[in-house]
């Protein structure tokens with residue numbers, strides 16, 4: 001045992017952890033159904049680092065590789081409880097059935113448990129998601145929405161006897177927006193709520209409600225939401241961890257696996273053309289150019305920080321990166337992504353790589369919701385507040401401190417995540433230097 005450092009003082013994960021899900025669509029229902037199936041012993045938590053991951057501790061000769069969940073104090077799956085909001089009144093069973101991700105054989109045995117989860121009324125405006133037209137929505141001003149959301153959270157915490165809570169945004173991608181004056185300070189934001197300011201997005205009101213109560217907030221979509229000075233100020237003030245944006249699944253996951261390989265081997269990239277077809281509600285929402293723009297920015301951002309064209313102009317200085325998403329209803333949640341990558345090698349000779357990923361969006365996203373909920377709760381108990389960059393592993397557009405560029409390389413993100421866990425528990429950082437084995 002070589003624990004040289006002092007472990008952080010982390011409050012124990014006692015009692016129930018309430019997971020507040022904004023949006024009860026394909027991702028949320030696949031997540032809840034999976035947790036229920038795992039609790040009933042019908043499925044394994046595949047894709048979840050908190051449940052199936054191991055972490056090496058100390059030197060390779062020590063052979064210490066515990067499961068992550070045995071190494072750090074995480075909430076147990078049996079202690080999770082759920083609450084959600086959606087613009088449609090379908091309960092989690094009905095919503096899962098409509099989403100069509102899980103087969104009836106998997107879904108029917110979970111019907112009783114899922115039917116109990118009924119969505120609360122959403123804070124929603126078509127100004128931000130034009131393609132949806134639901135009836136389960138709150139009335140009133142933005143300030144009134146914030147008050148109603150806070151009351152919703154308190155009521156659920158009470159009736160479901162939650163000891164701790166986290167909130168994860170799994171609702172639709174909102175229309176593209178940049179930070180404006182109303183997002184610059186908490187005072188300006190609160191004044192904006194009072195004035196029903198048009199630049200305040202619904203997602204920011206959910207985040208405001210969570211952070212006002214010191215509840216961690218994780219953002220699974222590319223909307224700005226907590227990536228604004230005002231809400232970061234609130235997170236710091238109330239000791240709430242935040243992270244985002246946009247779950248890293250499917251095509252972008254593949255991109256951040258492949259690109260680090262090209263850059264490690266100094267292979268040039270001349271072009272990367274990515275296209276997708278998908279037919280779920282997410283695809284329908286993204287069919288609106290304003291909503292697609294939010295997603296496009298997120299998807300486009302990953303290559304630059306991995307390939308660093310400013311350091312390697314000969315290899316990556318002239319790269320055409322194009323991303324398309326086409327809404328194609330027959331495909332449902334089973335997205336198909338194609339990538340054509342034009343690379344070049346020694347003496348500039350060109351080569352091509354074609355990737356055809358027939359993926360399942362919500363199957364890839366569900367374990368990320370679980371890990372983010374558990375790690376956000378861990379962060380809170382460890383008294384971490386504000387931006388949690390160590391959770392970049394899960395996101396397409398990781399939120400980072402002002403002035404830093406985000407780290408997109410999946411393997412660097414994994415190392416950062418694991419080293420943060422080692423740091424929390426007072427274990428040595430692993431540098432992979434390894435001179436000691438030969439000295």
Ligand SMILES: NC(=O)c1ccc[n+]([C@@H]2O[C@H](COP(=O)([O-])OP(=O)(O)OC[C@H]3O[C@@H](n4cnc5c(N)ncnc54)[C@H](O)[C@@H]3O)[C@@H](O)[C@H]2O)c1
Nearest residue numbers: 023025026027086122170171172173221247249281282361
């Ligand atoms: N599945 C993935 O691989 C993946 C990856 C990255 C990001 N995302 C993002 O995750 C989100 C969820 O994806 P999905 O496939 O479950 O979509 P979905 O359309 O099936 O579910 C989203 C739900 O959010 C609801 N909603 C919209 N605005 C709301 C609001 N203001 N308040 C409450 N509910 C609201 C919608 O009615 C819908 O039921 C999307 O933003 C998507 O872009 C998904």
